[in-house]
Amino acid sequence: MVRLTDVKKEYANGAKALKYVSFELNSGEFAFLVGPSGSGKSTIIKLLTGEIAPTEGTVSVNGYDVGSLPLRQMPYLRRTIGTIFQDYRLIQKKTVYENVALAMRAVGATNKRIRERTNFVLNLVGLDTKSKATPLELSGGEMQRVAIARALVNDPQLIIADEPTGNLDPPRSLEILMLLKKINELGTTVLVVTHEKSLVDRLSQRVIAIDGGRIIGDGMNGYYNYEED
Amino acid sequence: MGTIIMKRINTGYYIREGVSSIFTHSLMSFGSVVIITACLIIMGCFSLLAINVNAIIEDFEDENVILAYIDENRSEDEARALKSQIEALPNVTTAVFMSRADAWKSFIGKYKDQSRFENIDESVFRHRFSIYVDDVGRMGQTQIDVTGVPGVIKVNANLTIANGFVTVRNIVSGVSIVMIAILLIVSLFIMSNTIKLGTFDRREEIAIMKMVGATNGFIRWPFVFEGFILGVVGSLIAFIAQWGIYAAVTGRLMGNISVGFITTIPFSHVAVPLFLAFVAIGFAVGVVGSGVAIRKYMKV
Numbered sequence: 001m002v003r004l005t006d007v008k009k010e011y012a013n014g015a016k017a018l019k020y021v022s023f024e025l026n027s028g029e030f031a032f033l034v035g036p037s038g039s040g041k042s043t044i045i046k047l048l049t050g051e052i053a054p055t056e057g058t059v060s061v062n063g064y065d066v067g068s069l070p071l072r073q074m075p076y077l078r079r080t081i082g083t084i085f086q087d088y089r090l091i092q093k094k095t096v097y098e099n100v101a102l103a104m105r106a107v108g109a110t111n112k113r114i115r116e117r118t119n120f121v122l123n124l125v126g127l128d129t130k131s132k133a134t135p136l137e138l139s140g141g142e143m144q145r146v147a148i149a150r151a152l153v154n155d156p157q158l159i160i161a162d163e164p165t166g167n168l169d170p171p172r173s174l175e176i177l178m179l180l181k182k183i184n185e186l187g188t189t190v191l192v193v194t195h196e197k198s199l200v201d202r203l204s205q206r207v208i209a210i211d212g213g214r215i216i217g218d219g220m221n222g223y224y225n226y227e228e229d
Numbered sequence: 230m231g232t233i234i235m236k237r238i239n240t241g242y243y244i245r246e247g248v249s250s251i252f253t254h255s256l257m258s259f260g261s262v263v264i265i266t267a268c269l270i271i272m273g274c275f276s277l278l279a280i281n282v283n284a285i286i287e288d289f290e291d292e293n294v295i296l297a298y299i300d301e302n303r304s305e306d307e308a309r310a311l312k313s314q315i316e317a318l319p320n321v322t323t324a325v326f327m328s329r330a331d332a333w334k335s336f337i338g339k340y341k342d343q344s345r346f347e348n349i350d351e352s353v354f355r356h357r358f359s360i361y362v363d364d365v366g367r368m369g370q371t372q373i374d375v376t377g378v379p380g381v382i383k384v385n386a387n388l389t390i391a392n393g394f395v396t397v398r399n400i401v402s403g404v405s406i407v408m409i410a411i412l413l414i415v416s417l418f419i420m421s422n423t424i425k426l427g428t429f430d431r432r433e434e435i436a437i438m439k440m441v442g443a444t445n446g447f448i449r450w451p452f453v454f455e456g457f458i459l460g461v462v463g464s465l466i467a468f469i470a471q472w473g474i475y476a477a478v479t480g481r482l483m484g485n486i487s488v489g490f491i492t493t494i495p496f497s498h499v500a501v502p503l504f505l506a507f508v509a510i511g512f513a514v515g516v517v518g519s520g521v522a523i524r525k526y527m528k529v
Contacts, residue, residue, distance in 0.1 A: 078442035106447050
């Protein structure tokens with residue numbers, strides 16, 4: 001599913017973001033990726049989504065070797081991944097329905113299939129009554145649920161959530177996290193990148209801790225014991 | 230759970246998105262259309278000016294003929310028979326015969342108020358040909374060729390005026406081509422930058438589409454349709470405006486006695502090529518401009 005093997009990433013300015021990182025994420029797994037700012041979490045996400053290539057080592061995602069994947073093949077890798085961001089990244093001029101349907105349109109789905117699947121995922125995230133609203137008319141928690149619906153609509157093998165609760169209050173954060181857990185229980189692999197200790201502690205799940213570009217811990221609970229910056 | 234991969238042509242979506250984007254980014258769309266229209270009108274004005282100057286010069290050139298006088302010992306029939314020989318010469322389009330009787334009548338008619346020409350005899354005049362040429366620039370060589378025709382004893386051609394026309398035409402053509410080329414490059418630059426501003430505004434939208442696995446084609450087509458529509462709308466407005474401007478300017482010129490010698494080409498004669506050129510430039514600028522403008526956001 002996801003395999004990083006001795007991955008080193010050095011940016012053009014000389015910054016060493018990752019120093020021989022290795023880990024695996026199996027199909028159907030739920031894991032947290034935790035670490036302080038600048039620890040290399042964002043670099044890992046960019047590697048997994050093909051935004052950047054590793055300097056050394058291999059990154060394999062859903063059967064694609066990201067480092068050697070030609071640019072024209074990149075969309076096909078991304079269709080196997082649903083990505084959720086802290087800032088939601090919704091198109092403000094489009095409705096909730098259109099934002100979600102866009103992901104299906106991009107892969108060439110038929111109108112009938114788009115209607116069925118979009119309504120299904122909006123129902124799943126509890127936004128079926130707000131399908132005609134624009135993002136500006138929604139709360140932070142609702143916007144994040146739209147982003148989750150969009151990530152989910154193409155039935156991806158892997159969902160990567162980058163600080164999905166960073167802009168939300170604790171009750172909304174927990175709500176989002178429980179939604180991600182529910183999606184995982186339906187069979188999708190989920191990787192949540194977060195700073196929030198309390199949330200990680202609420203779920204007894206695998207925690208991969210990273211600091212200074214190295215993996216400093218990987219196991220079920222109890223590895224979230226570094227000091228935040 | 231497997232990944233949904235379905236192939237389908239999204240033409241309807243591309244057109245809908247392209248059209249809807251025009252209205253969503255109405256200010257930028259308005260700016261693009263205004264700039265396309267303005268640039269096309271400037272180019273159109275310059276082209277029409279060049280076409281008219283060229284036509285005026287051609288009219289003057291047509292009036293600049295070679296006069297070939299025929300040996301007075303030849304009869305009218307013998308002189309007339311030279312027409313085919315003269316017309317067979319390179320660069321000669323037509324040779325119009327004028328008998329000595331017609332030349333005399335023409336002369337008398339011209340100077341009928343002057344009594345000293347009253348008793349002039351017809352035999353003083355020679356049979357002659359007015360020779361029209363294809364290319365005034367080769368008039369000197371044609372004059373030599375006509376001189377070589379047996380029976381022709383004198384040839385008159387105003388080479389200084391002919392060369393003057395050639396020089397003026399060359400200058401007008403050269404300046405026109407350079408100016409139109411410069412204006413075209415400037416227009417492309419301005420239009421492409423205007424479209425770039427529009428796409429800069431939407432770089433986040435492009436990034437989201439990339440994130441959800443959209444191909445470059447899926448992202449590009451709505452922009453291309455948008456550019457196509459803006460380009461064609463701009464060119465249609467420019468064509469109508471150009472028509473109005475041309476009609477107004479030529480109307481004023483025709484009504485002005487001091488420039489009565491100038492004849493302008495009717496707009497209907499240039500309308501089709503101008504329309505096609507405007508639409509082609511509008512289309513190319515819109516489509517290529519938008520395609521180029523979003524290219525840098527696609528390399529992710």
